[in-house]
Amino acid sequence: MPNTRAYAAAEAKAPLTPFTLDRREPGEFDVAIDIKFCGICHTDLHQTANDWGGGTFPMVPGHEIAGVVSAVGGKVTRFQVGQHVGVGCLVDSCRTCVECRKGLEQYCAGQVVFTYNSMDPKEGRVTYGGYSNKIVVDENYVLSIPENLPLDGAAPLLCAGITLYSPLRHWGAGPGKKVAIIGLGGLGHMGVKLAHAMGAEVTVLSQSLNKQKDGARLGADHFYATSDPDTFTKLAGQFDLIVNTVPAASNWDQFIGLLATNGALVVVGVPDDAVAINGFPLIIKRRTVAGSLIGGIAETQEMLDFCGKHNIVSDIEVIPMQQVNEAYKRVSKSDVRYRFVIDCGTL
Numbered sequence: 001m002p003n004t005r006a007y008a009a010a011e012a013k014a015p016l017t018p019f020t021l022d023r024r025e026p027g028e029f030d031v032a033i034d035i036k037f038c039g040i041c042h043t044d045l046h047q048t049a050n051d052w053g054g055g056t057f058p059m060v061p062g063h064e065i066a067g068v069v070s071a072v073g074g075k076v077t078r079f080q081v082g083q084h085v086g087v088g089c090l091v092d093s094c095r096t097c098v099e100c101r102k103g104l105e106q107y108c109a110g111q112v113v114f115t116y117n118s119m120d121p122k123e124g125r126v127t128y129g130g131y132s133n134k135i136v137v138d139e140n141y142v143l144s145i146p147e148n149l150p151l152d153g154a155a156p157l158l159c160a161g162i163t164l165y166s167p168l169r170h171w172g173a174g175p176g177k178k179v180a181i182i183g184l185g186g187l188g189h190m191g192v193k194l195a196h197a198m199g200a201e202v203t204v205l206s207q208s209l210n211k212q213k214d215g216a217r218l219g220a221d222h223f224y225a226t227s228d229p230d231t232f233t234k235l236a237g238q239f240d241l242i243v244n245t246v247p248a249a250s251n252w253d254q255f256i257g258l259l260a261t262n263g264a265l266v267v268v269g270v271p272d273d274a275v276a277i278n279g280f281p282l283i284i285k286r287r288t289v290a291g292s293l294i295g296g297i298a299e300t301q302e303m304l305d306f307c308g309k310h311n312i313v314s315d316i317e318v319i320p321m322q323q324v325n326e327a328y329k330r331v332s333k334s335d336v337r338y339r340f341v342i343d344c345g346t347l
């Protein structure tokens with residue numbers, strides 16, 4: 001599929017500019033998708049800035065893809081033309097390792113192929129993501145989007161949604177559990193909606209009280225500012241689960257102090273520096289500090305079906321592709337309510 005239109009960063013930290021690429025013609029197990037919308041994840045900012053190293057440029061970001069099937073290969077069984085589908089952070093994995101066989105493809109011990117900036121053996125080149133108007137993906141890595149959900153609001157579920165759903169499920173968020181979400185951004189606001197729908201008591205820990213009204217509307221029961229030292233005395237020892245979505249290093253010891261006995265602090269936001277933690281507060285209450293990466297394919301489908309059932313989508317601001325660089329600046333200043341979504345029809 002030559003002449004696919006896209007936006008790319010030509011080099012690290014460069015603004016995104018128009019770019020043309022070739023997608024493969026759909027093979028027998030492939031699904032060709034007309035991309036309608038793609039969310040802007042904070043990871044796209046980290047990657048185009050090459051914060052984590054190993055970036056291949058030009059880079060076409062985007063792993064919150066929602067669109068419509070335009071063609072299917074002869075052996076595709078699960079999708080048909082016209083269906084609403086999504087693609088998240090993964091487009092392939094080894095399929096044979098222990099993790100893949102358990103549906104934990106995101107932790108694949110073999111070769112995992114991320115949706116962008118990842119070597120793709122099928123294409124013989126780096127993968128290009130969803131800031132484009134078409135993509136071709138093996139059916140095993142394509143998700144079905146419930147027809148009652150709007151495609152623009154559903155796009156961020158493919159990363160922000162699953163990244164919060166997976167730890168909330170793994171650590172048992174539900175009735176009788178107290179869950180706190182640190183950072184009310186793209187990931188955080190999905191965490192509030194999902195934890196609330198699961199029946200947990202939800203607290204937002206935000207830098208200030210500026211977003212307090214939104215927190216209540218999204219489903220939070222309580223809202224506290226981390227800039228207020230009283231927060232850490234008032235809430236000491238309360239939470240069964242705290243999910244940290246902050247894309248920067250912060251004082252994890254303060255948050256560990258808020259955990260109940262057996263509580264877990266789960267890190268999903270990527271700190272920009274090493275974080276020191278003390279052992280004693282962990283030991284005296286059998287607390288855990290853990291990390292979590294997106295979710296597997298089956299769990300992502302489970303999350304989408306859960307969102308379909310509960311009518312959950314992301315709160316979004318839709319922008320034309322031409323405004324992507326301004327949107328990046330606003331995301332870096334935490335000035336987003338709560339996810340930018342690119343209208344890929346504007347390409």
Ligand code: NAP
Pocket residue numbers: 040041042043044046159160163182183184185186187188205206207208211245246247248250267268269270271292293294331332334336338
């Ligand atoms: P985002 O929309 O920018 O939201 C991050 C929120 O964190 C902000 O809205 C802000 O909330 C708070 N925050 C930002 N800078 C902060 C700072 N310096 N100190 C304290 N709080 C700060 O970002 P996102 O898209 O949700 O992504 C968040 C992080 O998760 C990124 O590092 C991203 O790479 C990572 N991520 C991880 C996974 C995974 O699988 N683990 C998946 C996707 C993304 P308040 O204003 O409420 O404080």
Ligand code: ZN
Pocket residue numbers: 041042043044063159160
């Ligand atoms: Zn993401």
Ligand code: ZN
Pocket residue numbers: 093094095096097098099100101105107108109110111
């Ligand atoms: Zn594998």
